[in-house]
Amino acid sequence: MPAVKGFRPYGPELDKNAEAVVLHFEEYEAFKMCDYDNLNHLAAAKLMQVSRPTFTRIYASARNKIALSMAEGRPLEIEGGEVYFESNWLQCLLCGSYFNQPHPEEVAEDCPLCGHHQIQQIEQLDFTNLQYDSL
Amino acid sequence: MKVAIASKGNTLDHLIDLQFGHCAFFVIYDKDTNELQIRSNPFKEATEQAGIRAVKWLASEGVKSLIAGDFGPKIQPLLDQMGIQLIVIRKPETSIQQIINLLKQKHHAKA
């Protein structure tokens, strides 16, 4: 766990009511592993038990938030609570369905819908920009 | 194992609903007993957190996996925490019956 709960900016022009930026625990971990422990992304992803694309996303989010806090003079809070890791997403090459693997310790072998064995790992499913497949 | 499918209507001929939280009905299928239940979604009209409330309700019914055309972005962390699987079918013309047939076929192939 991090040694501090967060950071507060100081300076005469400071907006006292600036909203805190909340850094999730996994973002703190990702940032620390890369930029303090000097691990590469692959090694850090393995330690966090997430896929490399997921790790890259968590790390990028951490850096954005830290930069936001510094650039806008906003307090930075490290959320110490629940440790949450995003699950990996896969796609079935036969039926085309997307599915996640909620238990990272289990390896997906087949599609939970049709049972087909040809499945592939994908980048995080984009929930906000829907592209429907045509039939 | 129980699977909940978001449905636009209360028969198996209806199509998958693309809106998980606000779907009209949930078809709950038990892969082990082959039992089917069609339940109306109590959170259909909810203005807030319909998806999250539906997930909690379905989990309390023993559902371990959810099927819909789409899910809101806030749902995934909750499901990861609860160990529930999401299956996203981005083919709006898929009927509930087609999905159940796939699940049955898979179950038989494994047994």
Ligand SMILES: [Zn+2]
């Ligand atoms: Zn499949």
